Amino acid sequence: MSIDAHGHGEAGSGHHAGTRGGQLIGFSASVVLTALPFWLVISGVLVDKQVTALVIMALAAIQVVVHMIYFLHMNTRAEGGWSMMALIFTIVMVVIALSGSLWVMQHLTTNMMPMHEMGQTP
Amino acid sequence: MTIAMGSLKAGEPVFYLADEHEHADGDSTMLGFWIYLMSDCLIFAILFAVYGVLGGKYAAGPAPKDLFDLSLVAVNTSFLLLSSLTYGFAMLAMEKSRMAAMQGWLVVTGLFGLAFIGIELSEFAHLIHEGATPQRSAFLSCFFTLVGTHGLHVSFGLVWLVTLMIQVWRHGLIEANRRRLMCLSMFWHFLDVVWIGVFTFVYLMGMLR
Numbered sequence: 001m002s003i004d005a006h007g008h009g010e011a012g013s014g015h016h017a018g019t020r021g022g023q024l025i026g027f028s029a030s031v032v033l034t035a036l037p038f039w040l041v042i043s044g045v046l047v048d049k050q051v052t053a054l055v056i057m058a059l060a061a062i063q064v065v066v067h068m069i070y071f072l073h074m075n076t077r078a079e080g081g082w083s084m085m086a087l088i089f090t091i092v093m094v095v096i097a098l099s100g101s102l103w104v105m106q107h108l109t110t111n112m113m114p115m116h117e118m119g120q121t122p
Numbered sequence: 123m124t125i126a127m128g129s130l131k132a133g134e135p136v137f138y139l140a141d142e143h144e145h146a147d148g149d150s151t152m153l154g155f156w157i158y159l160m161s162d163c164l165i166f167a168i169l170f171a172v173y174g175v176l177g178g179k180y181a182a183g184p185a186p187k188d189l190f191d192l193s194l195v196a197v198n199t200s201f202l203l204l205s206s207l208t209y210g211f212a213m214l215a216m217e218k219s220r221m222a223a224m225q226g227w228l229v230v231t232g233l234f235g236l237a238f239i240g241i242e243l244s245e246f247a248h249l250i251h252e253g254a255t256p257q258r259s260a261f262l263s264c265f266f267t268l269v270g271t272h273g274l275h276v277s278f279g280l281v282w283l284v285t286l287m288i289q290v291w292r293h294g295l296i297e298a299n300r301r302r303l304m305c306l307s308m309f310w311h312f313l314d315v316v317w318i319g320v321f322t323f324v325y326l327m328g329m330l331r
Contacts, residue, residue, distance in 0.1 A: 060322035101171035
């Protein structure tokens, strides 16, 4: 514990605020990664909607990573690695919650929806 | 401070500090705040999951295509993105202890945030005026919950921002204020990350349905 005691907590110590260049790189990347999906959807360049959806989801994922690195200054060393651990744990939870909900509810809607047949039973 | 007592075979008891070394005031604030943000992330994850399940249930009501104005969303997105950049500049000014520049960037950030909230509220008002209220369909219920929760976060962020600007104005860039501004920085950038999910999954994917 005492090894990293002086490596964190000092609000003025460089690694939190990053650099002006880093901010601008993150911002420029974000502008591109935002403009691209909007353009794809508005112009409808990719005729297949499934492909468009996959592409804009991938772009969103990349943009999240860009924000994490250049704006939130995430790295594996911050707070002795505990920030990253909390982040990884949260990502695992989010993936379970999202995929689980969608999967279960998808099955429920397909298996339990024949309402018109229920009306015919006495 | 706890003092534990160990005793040698005979003679004087030996005292030693069982505690860790002293922690500076607010030493663990950043990690604690990060963990709060992660829990907030779970709230949004659940709201996204709800939207994923119910987002297609229109109850014969209006669909995203009939309601959303993508150019307005694009403007809103750029406002939030710009506010992230200006907040970053404010933090850089803070590091150089340039208080006036920092306050200036915070004002710009606040104005972008205010514009974002303004556009979002006008969008909501427009939807409700058209009869697309949260009661209309499951899709609209979860749309208003998800986007509204994000908007509420931004609104509270604005209140926080103004509070901190007054704090800095009255007490200067003391260590406590620097720490608070760092927390708000994380909060603000985090909201921008959540907005990436909102504009992608709610607005853009909604238009593709």
